[in-house]
Amino acid sequence: MATTYRICPRSGLQFDTAAEKLMRWNAVAGVLALLLGGIMALGVILTRWPAVHLLPADQFYLALTSHGVNMLLFWIIFFEMAVLYFASSTLLHCRLATPKIAWAGFWLMAIGAVMTNVAIFQGESSVMFTSYVPMQAKPHFYLGLILFAVGALIGCFVFLGTLVVAKAEKTYEGSIPLVTFGALTAAIIAIFTIASGAVILIPTLLWSLGYIREIDTIMYRIVWWAMGHSSQQINVSAHVAVWYAVAAIVFGAKPMSEKVSRSAFFLYILFLQLASAHHLLSDPGVGSEWKVVNTSYFMYFAVLASMIHGMTVPGAIEQAQRAKGYNKGLFEWLRKAPWGNPAFSSMFLSLVGFGFLGGISGVMMGTEQLNLLIHNTIYVPGHFHATVVIGTTLAFMGLTYFLVPVLFRREVLFPGFAKLQPYLFGLSMYAVALVMMGAGTLGVSRRHWDMAFAGAGMAYEWPGAAYLMMGLTGIAGVVAIIGGGGWILQIVFSLLFGKRLDEGETRSTPIPLTLPPQTGAHAAHVGTPGTMVLALVFLVSFILYYFVNWKYLSSLWGMA
Amino acid sequence: MSAISPPAERIWWKQPIDKLEFIWIAIAFVWSLVMFVMMVYWHIAGGQNLSNETYKTTKEMFAAKTQAVVDKYTVRTGTDAEKQFPVVKPPAGSDIYLIGRLWDWWPIYELEKGKTYKLHLSAMDYMHGFSLQPQNINIQVHPNYEHVVKITPNQSGTYSIVCNEYCGIGHHTMVGRIYVK
């Protein structure tokens, strides 16, 4: 299979031409899903904003189903396919294994995504992206999801195949790069995720066609969440890999320790997926032993891993900056960081928001007993907008600023807006996540059309603060949609009308990766006191918030 | 070399770890253990643990059991605002049954503060979400499963049960009630 290799003159990266095209198409498909999901977000947010209450109930649930499916599944997973191809073929200087099969995977995903969306917009499939039985959608809703999943599975195997090819053809020496290792972690989790999805969605499809009489609701939730939650763990692994990549690209940062960072990813591989149990902590039928072991990722080993990444990524940046001479005090390295470079600012906002908002809230609600406080309240979407939007989406947006010139060979238009965009989107999302969590702490339900309970016999009166929080959710949400929509417009315009950039040299054989000659002498060791201070601030917030919630729990009705 | 290139040293496993990095790992490890122990500790010493007692049941059987309790202990018929549901006042310590169905929680209970009851939860159609307000206790309710939760109300007042599992177009009207005297 003859392919060619292009050396990007801007980054020095080497792209297999076939892989490059796949990356572009996957990224674009992802952005289209983000666009549709974003339009739906507007309907959702303007309905949950009590003073506006835009859509009627049926349209609200339709919009929410579409929002969840397009954002969580289609946008993220399409983009992750691009990341997998980049981390394998580009970073290993290798041809992509079986590009034809990769295209088959892409088209399956595309057809599946369209099919499920068609089912949703026909109505009668407003079952939310979780499609809990026994509420039934139309068969093509499930079929589309299955096709999408199979396509994504193919993508994961192409990624693994490329690792095999690279090893066989010796395109690199030693171990794969850390970023590729992170992508491998994501791919492994993805394979478990998608297999679980098949195990549950295929019977559900047959049930919707009338071949199976009944599906057990608890079993459904167990297996469905093996997919639903693990897919979030794909995101975590992928965006942590992207953080390392951006730190490397922007600062030339070197991991503080290969051993530590890789071991942390290894803990992800072993334990991260157990956290699917987070969704069943307030369910009957599964015992406390199962809940405690699984929800804690065995013994919080995956939290340990995330806390490690949370320190080593900024730590690597601090080391790189200090080596450049930004050595004054604790934080000169951070103050003098390129805050105007959207790839960096996105990545940093992603890291901080993911840790402080997503991480702390996630561990709190993943505690078996504390889960009773927030199960199915709007706290839950509050939490995962901090993880999947601030963590993943924002990191991917930042990476795209780098990819437009490098991969799409276009200049980014509106650089002034690009500087602001990460703050506009990121900080408003911080606000959205916080106020949703606030409302959830007061008990407000998720997936709920009317917090005033119009037409209910025994309506409950939420406290005024809950209305205030939901109003703020509305305001901050609209700002976030402007920030996200602006990003989409900017990227689409840049791809269509941005100045075409030089392609660079194209050659028929790849340049293998070689290690620099070993010098023996290690570069002077640089400490990371600033990062340590940030990490300790994080730890203190974590501990306080964690125990405040135990206090709250202890005031409730006795339960045994 | 950076994170997007292979490690520069052939053997990277033996590289020394930065001191602060190591301290952070140790702290994070200890904190992980603390959080793990907290969950176990609360099972032993805490007052709020979700019961594991669950049975398979059928809609008919659960409805019949609920009806029996309603027949036995109903003290009055609810007002119009209470949808004229039976208001049931079972003796302390007894088994009480709550049905979640499109789009009601049935019946209404009147409980005594400080007394313990065995609350049986099940759904008649879709899943529903038992969300007790303003307490903020949230439990998933499944059809065909009977979940037995011991509850001890610790404050008197009027409590609402909001459904917080999406259950169709009338989901937002599904609110029930418990009085604690």
Next chain:
Amino acid sequence: MADQEERVPVMQQVLDNHFLLLFLGITIPTVIYVLWGVMEVANIAVAR
């Protein structure tokens, strides 16, 4: 350089063995989460 002949430590070999990692990453959650969970649900007693 002496470093070149030194044996690669076991843990490094494990982390470089991508298919071993794949095996672990699938098996562990399948056993601890899915199978254990499904077994518990399958063994729930019938109400009297």
